[in-house]
Amino acid sequence: MTRTTPATVIEDLLRLHAPQVLGALVRRYGHFDTAEDAVQEALLAAAGQWPSAGVPDNPRGWLIRVASRRLVDALRADEARRAREERATALDLPLASGADRAPRDDDTLTLLLLCCHPDLTPSAQIALTLRAVGGLTTAEIARAHLVPEATMAQRISRAKAKVRGVRFGRPDDWGERLPAVLQTLYLIFNEGYTATSGPALQRREPATEAIRLTRTVHRLLPGTGEVTGLLALMLLTDARREARTSGPHGDLVPLDAQDRDRWDKAAIEEGVALITQALRHGPAGPFQLRAAIAAVHDEAPSAEATDWREILGLYDFLVRLVPGPVERLNRTVALAMVHGPEAGLAELDVLEGELGHRRDAVRAHLLERAGAYDEARAAYESAASRTLSLPEQRYLRGRAGRLGP
Known part of the structure; x- marks a missing residue:
């Protein structure tokens, strides 16, 4: 163990492992809501013990073991659920000898699919997944959706109630869940790439986890254009990460002022190859169009050499598919770069939606x-x-x- 680990390091570890621990517990025991409570208790225990006692060699295994004990205790305490107590006790026996083993690699993905259950509304699917898989707070999710925190808390609570008792496993048909899965992964990535609050512009762990999960979905569905487009978009966007901040305080560096030599060339090459492949097959969806826009930015040798006319044309297509306020605002920026700031200001004056x-x-x-x-x-x-x-x-x-x- 490493002694006196900084609190910020521990916080990052807990954010990283929380979804994987929850996935492992729900897979083994079921009881989504109770499992989430048990995971929260384990996280609180770790936050209290690890700063002085040190981080265990296998932090995920430690969290699984502690959370499992909390979950079994909670089930045993509920006399009205005696049948569940017997099942939980039986499942606890092998855990005692192997509690430190890591959960299956696909636990988080399976949890993601559970949260995107077709009985939930799209907004509830996304909110629940951001909470359970993305590790975002209710306040962060509310800001990402531009709604009050109380509204989001009610939405998440109703979603938990709906999946209570749902069998935990991989669905055979991804079709109903895929749009919500992709949108959720995109929101998790965005929260990591540009945090909505706090002292840091970026949170590496959520963005990295979103890319990892998207790669997993892409391996399972390699011929799906929007999956390929989302992976390309994440890679092309994340390639600029190291150039987005400067100085000891992590000050923001806008795109036009970034040192492009610090961009991740390998990620750009992979992202460009993916979006080029995706655009060859069928009509482009929103994620493919966003990835194509990111590719134009990343392939420009300088800010001045950026082909803004091409970007504006791509945004024209995008807003026809997704006429949301954020998409229209981004198109306004491209419009101003092509036709001047006055044209952009005129467009901004008629732009509707909470931004x-x-x-x-x-x-x-x-x-x-x-x-x-x-x-x-x-x-x-x-x-x-x-x-x-x-x-x-x-x-x-x-x-x-x-x-x-």
């Missing part, structure tokens, strides 16, 4: 490009006041400060 600080940030950038510095400064300050990400706050306030008092 949080994003709308103010884009408006500020376009106003700055148009020479309206006082208005730009006010928009930067407004955007900074509406984001919970500290790196984004510093960046936006820094931009405002450079435009004068």
